[in-house]
Amino acid sequence: MAFRSIAAMKCKVSGIGSKMSRPLTLYMDETGNRHPDKKSDASRQGRDWFGFGGILVKGEDNDEVRALRQSFAEKWKLGDNPAHITDMLSEHKKFAWLGRVSQSQRDEFWDDWRKVLCRAPVMGLGCVVDRPGYVARGYLKKHADAWRLCRSAFDITVERAVKIARLEGRKLHVVFEQDAAINESITNYFKNLKENGLEFDASNSAKYEPLTQADFAETLGRIQHKPKAHPVLQLADSYIYAMSRHAYDKKFALYRHLRDAKRIADFALENEHLPHMGVKYYCFD
Template identity: 80%
Template sequence: MTRPITLYMDETGNRHPDKKSDASREGRDWFGFGGVLIKGEDNDVARGLVTAFLEKWKLGESKPAHITDMMAERQNFAWLERVTQEKRDSFWSDWRRVLCQAPVIGLGCIVDRPGYVARGYLEKHPDRWLLCRSAFDITVERAVKIAKLEGRKLHIVFEQDPGINDTITGYFKNLKANGLGFDVSNSSKYAPLTTTDFNETLGRIQHKPKSHPLLQIADSYIYAMSRKAYDSKFALYRHLRDSKRIADFALADEHLPHMGVKYYCFDPKTKKPG
């Protein structure tokens, strides 16, 4: 396998199940880990779309597109509050165009934090980092399955943070050394991969700054996929869905149970939080 495919990963929400939820997030308390898969030959196209957007709106490398800041109109995007609605609409139309035209597939694992605690996982597994590792492992395994379908080597790039860079890299090394740590009987329906599968398909892992063009795209994707679980009318997700940029709509139906976006600790029947 020589042709590369890369999973660009970012986080959204709080990774620790024992941390009290922010009051402003009541009713949508998630942790999401994921982003976008992109084939090596498509990198330049995606990068070009982001670069053109940043240049048009005079943002530059020091002002990367960060979805929560954009929506809140704060920090580098505080100026959005002062412009006309027409200009604001134009800004968002341009960014949606970047996300929908980029040749990527949105993939990730979104965990409902209250649901995680309610199921007793925190008591059974007091390691407060396990929620984060679970989301990473699930997302990477699904990316590996997609890479295997296409005979590609999978590389991982995640947004750097000095406090967790070694931790995330450790998750990656653990997958290659030990495979998944989930209960075999519970996970068998998802056709879990073996350690051999991970070693044959996984390549390298790197961390990059949030200004990296593909990580800017990943940031919006993982937020949209997470928000969708709590707000089915979230417009950005609908645009990505209609453009078939989310794994759940980009892949054949037969692959969705074990390669689509994973919503973890949600009600299995209603798919709602809790």
């Protein structure tokens, strides 16, 4: 089972980044609209989210994760086309062919992708924000345009990933899907955590046992952005989508498969860690 050792450990840290321990990498992707003031399109009515997150992968498991995705791509002759979940679900762009094959072939395709996601030794982690809830709570007026949803979701997700990394005495690296419009912003969010720590309201966040600036500086390693075709980011894309959609669609099958395989932090960690290390659903009633 993925992250078996984390589930059994207590919150005691020693030897961060020791030579005996390979790093942990958080692969991150976005889903939904990061701008809190942008009107939602009609197709997203009733499930208007912004999610930022993906999967945690131990350094020693990276090759296995890549191999699972590569085997899937070879079987289905994807070539360089990334397995992007929204294109797959909508049978759009390079996955339009899914709408033309038999139902049995379509079922086989989805069964194979679920197996990739559920067999990979990873842990799903992220922050999902209900955009209407964010505005209703007055955060848009409080933070204006200087604080986009991606900063809140990034800081929350990375802090929880840092806590998990510290349980195992590992450094944490971050890899996110590149987008010229936000590459610099995301990189600066990361640098700010290392240099200044969290900037959330201290009284509101106390119950989540926030880390100190020193904790971030000790544990965080490097950040990189990679293209959509990056094999591990393709898994991260499906994970953050499933975690986000689950907030609005409790019967979404992909999430249920990940849940049953204990590939989501909420089911892979001990209960004592869930309030401050599980998936964060933000601004929901």
